[in-house]
Amino acid sequence: xxxxxxxxxxxxxxxxxxxxxxxxxxxxxxxxxxxxxxxxxxxxxxxxxxxxxxxxxxxxxxxxxxxxxxxxxxxxxxxxxxxxxxxxxxxxxxxxxxxxxxxxxxxxxxxxxxxxxxxxxxxxxxxxxxxxxxxxxxxxxxxxxxxxxxxxxxxxxxxxxxxxxxxxxxxxxxxxxxxxxxxxxxxxxxxxxxxxxxxxxxxxxxxxxxxxxxxxxxxxxxxxxxxxxxxxxxxxxxxxxxxxxxxxxxxxxxxxxxxxxxxxxxxxxxxxxxxxxxxxxxxxxxxxxxxxxxxxxxxxxxxxxxxxxxxxxxxxxxxxxxxxxxxxxxxxxxxxxxxxxxxxxxxxxxxxxxxxxxxxxxxxxxxxxxxxxxxxxxxxxxxxxxxxxxxxxxxxxxxxxxxxxxxxxxxxxxxxx
Numbered sequence: 001x002x003x004x005x006x007x008x009x010x011x012x013x014x015x016x017x018x019x020x021x022x023x024x025x026x027x028x029x030x031x032x033x034x035x036x037x038x039x040x041x042x043x044x045x046x047x048x049x050x051x052x053x054x055x056x057x058x059x060x061x062x063x064x065x066x067x068x069x070x071x072x073x074x075x076x077x078x079x080x081x082x083x084x085x086x087x088x089x090x091x092x093x094x095x096x097x098x099x100x101x102x103x104x105x106x107x108x109x110x111x112x113x114x115x116x117x118x119x120x121x122x123x124x125x126x127x128x129x130x131x132x133x134x135x136x137x138x139x140x141x142x143x144x145x146x147x148x149x150x151x152x153x154x155x156x157x158x159x160x161x162x163x164x165x166x167x168x169x170x171x172x173x174x175x176x177x178x179x180x181x182x183x184x185x186x187x188x189x190x191x192x193x194x195x196x197x198x199x200x201x202x203x204x205x206x207x208x209x210x211x212x213x214x215x216x217x218x219x220x221x222x223x224x225x226x227x228x229x230x231x232x233x234x235x236x237x238x239x240x241x242x243x244x245x246x247x248x249x250x251x252x253x254x255x256x257x258x259x260x261x262x263x264x265x266x267x268x269x270x271x272x273x274x275x276x277x278x279x280x281x282x283x284x285x286x287x288x289x290x291x292x293x294x295x296x297x298x299x300x301x302x303x304x305x306x307x308x309x310x311x312x313x314x315x316x317x318x319x320x321x322x323x324x325x326x327x328x329x330x331x332x333x334x335x336x337x338x339x340x341x342x343x344x345x346x347x348x349x350x351x352x353x354x355x356x357x358x359x360x361x362x363x364x365x366x367x368x369x370x371x372x373x374x375x376x377x378x379x380x381x382x383x384x385x386x387x388x389x390x391x392x393x394x395x396x397x398x399x400x401x402x403x404x405x406x407x408x409x410x411x412x413x414x415x416x417x
Contacts, residue, residue, distance in 0.1 A: 010198045010351035016369055017182045017347050018341045019211045019281040020053040021139075024373040028252050028382050031138040033148050035278050035290035036128075037135045038166045042066065046090060048081040052139060053283045056126070062087045067101030068137050070124040074105065080123075098125045132292035133166025147386045152394040153256065154276045162294040163302055169277060169289045169337075176290045179338060182347040183253065183281035186289070189337060190247055190255040191361030192233045193220055204334040211243045211264030211403070222361040225398040227251070227384055237264045242409035244417050248399040251368055251383055253279045256399035267408060269417065270400040275308045285346045407413065 011020075019026040029052055036051050042060035048071060049056050057071045057080045067090065071079045085091075089100040093109075100105035103125030108116040123323060127138045131148055132275055136191065138145045150157075168176025179186060198217070200207040209261045218235040228249040235243045241264050248256045258273045277291040277410035296303045355363060372382035386392050 001278070004219070009265075010349055012182075012285075012347040013350040013375060016366060017184050018284050019183065020284070024377070025142075025252070025369065026052055026367070027376050029281065030138075030141075030371045031134040031376060031382055031385055032252065033129065033385050034145070034253075034280060035138045035166075036068070037133045038168060038290070039133050039135055040166075040282075042135065044085055045084050046081050046085065048079075050390050051104050052281055052283050054139070056137070057081050057090070058128075058135065059083070059085050059090045060306060061085060061089055061101060065101045066128045066130065066135055067099070067103070067231055068126045068128045069103050073097060074123050074213055087231055098127075099122075101128070126360070132164035134292060136288055140175050140176050141170060146381070147388045147389065147392050149384065150392050151250070151254075151256075151276055151397050153273050153399075154294060155394045155395060156294065157393070161299070162296055165293045165295045165302075167291045167398075175292075176288060178180065178286050179341060179345065180286060181342045181344065181416075182211070182284060183279050183287040184339040185229060185344050186337075186350050187253055187255065187279040187363050188247065188365060190257065191222065191229050191365050192359075193218075193233050193247065195340065195360045199335065199337070199340055200385070205335065207336065208260050210259075211237050212245065212260065212262070214238060214264075220358075222364055223398075224364060224368070227395075227397065228254075229368060230398045231361050233389070236409075239265065240406040241265075242266065242404040242406070243283065244402040244404060245380075248397060249365060250308050250397070251372055252338075253281075253367075254384075256397050257309055258399055258401045262401045264403050266403065267405045268401070268403050270402055272310070272397070272400050273363050294298040 015024045019029055024120055036049055037058055047058040055071050056068050059067050073092040075095055075097050078092055080090055081089040082093045089098045091098045096109040097105050100106050103123040105121035111370045129136050132154055146177045153173050170176050170234050215235040215237040223230050227250040230246050230248040233245040243264050255277050256273045275291045275293040281287055375382045
């Protein structure tokens with residue numbers, strides 16, 4: 001009998017789960033541009049945010065420049081979340097010191113002329129940039145900023161069929177919400193396709209509609225790509241077609257998910273995702289997520305009644321956490337990703353897990369993340385840091401849906417399509 005009395009709970013895997021400054025994974029995360037807000041969130045008021053265990057204040061000056069600074073004014077520590085946004089910076093509400101987007105104090109209204117220049121005060125700040133409707137921040141060592149990586153799904157140079165939109169994800173794409181668990185519990189979900197068949201079908205009853213949930217027993221394997229870990233999902237469909245699907249992580253915290261509701265009705269080759277997403281640690285016990293979506297244009301305008309990861313509108317999903325008003329009983333009867341991930345503990349304890357053959361993707365991902373920790377500790381760039389402008393164009397990703405006819409399935413047997 002395996003009695004629970006007296007057992008001790010080991011500590012979490014601090015190397016991979018903790019993201020504060022100076023922690024192994026925290027230093028890896030800080031070598032990349034991380035999304036911190038949707039561009040439209042920056043209005044005429046400052047925005048207090050938290051990312052990688054650090055509280056920061058974001059603001060957009062009336063000139064249109066974005067700043068990201070420590071919340072507490074260098075003068076007397078008043079929070080700049082209550083500051084006033086002006087033409088060239090943000091003015092502290094307490095004694096009126098003004099900081100520009102680099103953190104430099106450019107005005108001290110209570111001081112005699114020349115004092116501001118002589119004191120040369122800088123508020124701690126981080127560089128920012130905007131792309132695809134998102135605001136990004138670089139929290140790594142000064143002067144080490146890489147290029148923003150232009151992956152094929154979001155590189156619109158030379159395209160006129162889409163417009164990029166920045167979004168928060170989970171629940172409502174325009175609002176989003178925070179999950180009360182460690183970032184890695186959500187990120188690992190991307191390379192765990194088996195949970196789609198168990199959690200979203202067997203347990204909670206066809207929470208997704210499409211070819212992934214219909215057909216013969218699937219074949220599932222996992223591969224290492226230049227960017228990260230990808231799963232390979234194949235399934236023969238009732239209509240005679242065959243589905244070949246790849247989902248991908250781009251280490252350390254980007255993920256690419258093709259259309260979850262692909263019907264499988266018509267043959268197609270390498271139908272890429274419409275979005276590039278980030279699992280962003282708020283701190284060690286909370287995670288949020290952002291996406292850049294390549295939104296299709298129709299007659300020159302964003303297509304109506306369309307959503308990412310679908311052909312058209314999102315089908316009704318029984319048991320969905322799109323609304324956080326579900327009863328506890330309903331959540332028990334039809335759990336979703338939120339229940340499964342938060343239910344692993346606030347921070348999952350890897351030492352207690354009994355991993356099996358279906359967890360190959362999890363093992364490969366943790367190993368690859370550990371390799372990036374070692375690289376940074378040796379003073380090297382981690383995987384996927386881009387510094388060569390010549391290589392930063394439509395970087396090929398490894399995520400798509402392919403639908404083969406019966407004839408094509410025989411022709412391409414064993415090949416990656």
